[in-house]
Amino acid sequence: MTDETKYTRQTVTSVHTWVPDKLFSLRVTRDRAFEFLPGQFARVGLPGSEAPDGPPTLWRAYSMVSAPGENALEFYSIVVPEGEFSPRMARLAPGDALYIDKTPFGFLTLERFAPGGDLWLLASGTGLSAYLSILRDESVWQSYERIILVHGVRTAAELAYRAEIEAMRGRPGGAQLVYLPIATRETLPGMPRARITTLIADGGLERLAGRTLDAETAKVMLCGNPAMLADARKLLGDRGFKPGRRGIPGNLAVENYW
Incomplete structure (x- = not known):
């Protein structure tokens, strides 16, 4: 993609490092014409290493962390050491350019579901990004009894973003949020050391949330690495969860964040 009518040049305004050389977020300016739904992603571009001052030739998909009403765009990324894109993106500093495709993409949005019941947002790693955009938007807090x-x-x-998420419980209506941080290589206070899929299979996730994964009332979003998604989809499919089709709302939405 090199057609300048398809993208805009934006400017990095801030960079936040969560884990050195591994996890970071950055904020960039936002074109006024760029509109998106919470949960969607953008195609983000950089020039190739052979022409660093040239037009963008490398493109990757990143979910917006920012809500649609914010003046800036925010992205959260892992650094893939051998990758062509993320290490260069991680080296950007305020004032540097980042290119944004004018068209948002993706269907990991609340429009996939009928309102009401419980909304389960299950993420591994940087798959958290899309959910932050959803939680930063007011509409989600008015549409569901509980958000897990x-x-x-x-x-x-x-x-990443743990302090912000925990602070959401202090906002009006925030008590409906249940936040479950789960680690696989260390034990967190009050949490088991386990994979999300293990906790789905043995009922542990429901016990931690104090809610049931009932296909009649719950809606589930999945965003993360392919292995987690494949296993979770099967486990949830066996319990009656399935995507919508032909205009009929479902109770499962999936985004491969790889």
Whole structure:
């Protein structure tokens, strides 16, 4: 993609490092014409290494962390050491350019569901991004009885945005949020050391949330690595969860964040 009518040049305004050389977030300016739904992603571009001052030739998909009403765009990323894109993105500093496709993409949005019941947001790693955009938007708090956010990571250091999420419980209506940070390589206070899929299979996730994964009333979003998604989809499919089709709302929405 090199057609300048398809993208805009935006400017990095801030960078936040969560785990050095591994996890970071950055904020960039936002074109006024760029509109998106909470949960969607953008195609983000950089010039190739052979022409660093040239037009963008490398493109990757990143969910917006920011809500649609914010003036900036925010993205959360892992650094893939051998990758062509993320290490360069991690080296950006305020004032540098980042290119944004004018068209948002993705269907991990609340429009996939009928309102009411419980909303389960299950993420591994940087799959958390889309859910932050959803939680930062006012509409979600008015549409569901309970919101259960499950973030699966390896270690506590990888629980990016944890303070912000926990602070959400102090906002009006925030008591309906259940936040379950789950680590696989260390034990967090009050949490088991386990994978999300293990907790779905043995009922542990429901016990921690104090809610049942009932296909009649619950809606589930999945966002993360392919292995987690494949296993979770099967486990939830066996319990009656399935995506919508032909305009009929479902109770399962999935985004491969890889």
